[in-house]
Amino acid sequence: MSIRYPNGKPYASEKEIHNPYIKNHTYSNRGMSLEEELNETNEYYSAADIACIHKKPTPLQIVKVDYPQRSAAVVREAYFKQPSTTDYNGVYKGRYIDFEAKETKNKTSFPLQNLHLHQIEHMKQILQHGGIAFVIIKFTFHNEIYFLDAKHMIEYWERQTNGGRKSVTKQEIETKGYLIKCGYRPRVDYLHVLDTLYFS
Amino acid sequence: MSIRYPNGKPYASEKEIHNPYIKNHTYSNRGMSLEEELNETNEYYSAADIACIHKKPTPLQIVKVDYPQRSAAVVREAYFKQPSTTDYNGVYKGRYIDFEAKETKNKTSFPLQNLHLHQIEHMKQILQHGGIAFVIIKFTFHNEIYFLDAKHMIEYWERQTNGGRKSVTKQEIETKGYLIKCGYRPRVDYLHVLDTLYFS
Numbered sequence: 267m268s269i270r271y272p273n274g275k276p277y278a279s280e281k282e283i284h285n286p287y288i289k290n291h292t293y294s295n296r297g298m299s300l301e302e303e304l305n306e307t308n309e310y311y312s313a314a315d316i317a318c319i320h321k322k323p324t325p326l327q328i329v330k331v332d333y334p335q336r337s338a339a340v341v342r343e344a345y346f347k348q349p350s351t352t353d354y355n356g357v358y359k360g361r362y363i364d365f366e367a368k369e370t371k372n373k374t375s376f377p378l379q380n381l382h383l384h385q386i387e388h389m390k391q392i393l394q395h396g397g398i399a400f401v402i403i404k405f406t407f408h409n410e411i412y413f414l415d416a417k418h419m420i421e422y423w424e425r426q427t428n429g430g431r432k433s434v435t436k437q438e439i440e441t442k443g444y445l446i447k448c449g450y451r452p453r454v455d456y457l458h459v460l461d462t463l464y465f466s
Numbered sequence: 467m468s469i470r471y472p473n474g475k476p477y478a479s480e481k482e483i484h485n486p487y488i489k490n491h492t493y494s495n496r497g498m499s500l501e502e503e504l505n506e507t508n509e510y511y512s513a514a515d516i517a518c519i520h521k522k523p524t525p526l527q528i529v530k531v532d533y534p535q536r537s538a539a540v541v542r543e544a545y546f547k548q549p550s551t552t553d554y555n556g557v558y559k560g561r562y563i564d565f566e567a568k569e570t571k572n573k574t575s576f577p578l579q580n581l582h583l584h585q586i587e588h589m590k591q592i593l594q595h596g597g598i599a600f601v602i603i604k605f606t607f608h609n610e611i612y613f614l615d616a617k618h619m620i621e622y623w624e625r626q627t628n629g630g631r632k633s634v635t636k637q638e639i640e641t642k643g644y645l646i647k648c649g650y651r652p653r654v655d656y657l658h659v660l661d662t663l664y665f666s
Binding site: 285312315317318320322323324325326328338339340341342343344345346347350351355356357358359360361362363364388391392394395396397 | 485512515517518520522523524525526528538539540541542543544545546547550551555556557558559560561562563564588591592594595596597
C-alpha cells in the first residue's frame, strides 16, 4: 500500500472528502465519525476472532491513470459512483451480515434521502437469500447509535413511495430498533444486538 | 452515476487499467476478461433470484478532489491500494460466500504471486467464521476455469512459505479443484460447484 502525505498534510478520511453520495458530512473534529467508529469496531471483531466484517471501498469510475516512471500509478481523473450495494458486509457465526451506516444531525428524524433505491433493493435481496441485513443510524446531536432491521427500513421506504413521510421519526427508530451499547472495545457493539435477535 | 466518455473514447474496463495489484493483465480483445465473465454471471444470479454476490470496488487512496462549479466532483489524485480482502462476496442460500478470481496465461501452473498474504489471511478468517471461501482460476491458454476451495489454496501458500514451490501446478488444481461449467447463462456457473459441495 502506497501511503503519501503530500505537503506534509495527513490524509483526509473518506468522510471528509466531499463524496456527493454521502449525505450529511461531518466535518467536526470533536469526535470520530460513525465510519471511523465502525472501522475500529470491525478491527476489534477481527482481531478478537469474533467476526470478519469490512467496509467496501468507495466506488469510483476511473477515467485517466498516469504511469510516472519509477513511481506508483496515479489516478488523475475519476468520478464518484452511486453505490449499488450497502457499505459493509461480512460473516458472523456462519451467517451473512450486510448493513449500511448513516449519521444525521437531525434531532427528531432520519431523512430517507440518506439512502438510495439501489440500497433498499439490495437489502431486500439479502433478506430473500437468508442473509441478515440492517441499518446503523447515528443521531449525532444525541450521540445515540441505533440498530434497525432492514425489514423495517424497507417498510418506511415503501411508506414514502406510497406518498407517506420522507423520513423515519426518531421515536419509530427507538420503538422498532435497538440502541447500540457503545464503549471502548468494541466501540459500537452492534453484534451484541444480533446475538439477542438471531443467536440466542 | 455520472457516466463520462472523454474524447469520445469508451471507458477502459478495470482490468485494462494498469492497477499494480492486478497481476497478469489481459489486454486481449479476443474475449471477455474473467472479471467481465463473473460480473455477467453475478448479474444473472441476481436477476434470476439465485444469489446476491458482487465484486467490491477497487480500493483507492484518494488524495485530491476538485469541485468544479456546476459539475460533479473530480478525483484528481488517487493511488491504488493493496486489497486487504478478496474481490467478491455475497450470500447464497443463507451462507456467506467469499472468493478471489484470477486468470493466468501460464500453461502448466498458477503462480502464487497472483495472491497477497492479506488475502490468504482473509480466507482463513472466513473459513474460521463458517463462511464458504474459494478461488476461481482461469487458465486463459486452455480456456478452462477452475474452482479451488480456499483450504487447498491456503495449504499451497503454506507449502511456499515453508520453502516449497512458488506456484500450484495445473494438475494439482485439476485434482483438488473442479472444472466450472461455462455456458451462455450463467456464463461461469460456479454456484453449481457449491451445490455439489455444500448443498446436496
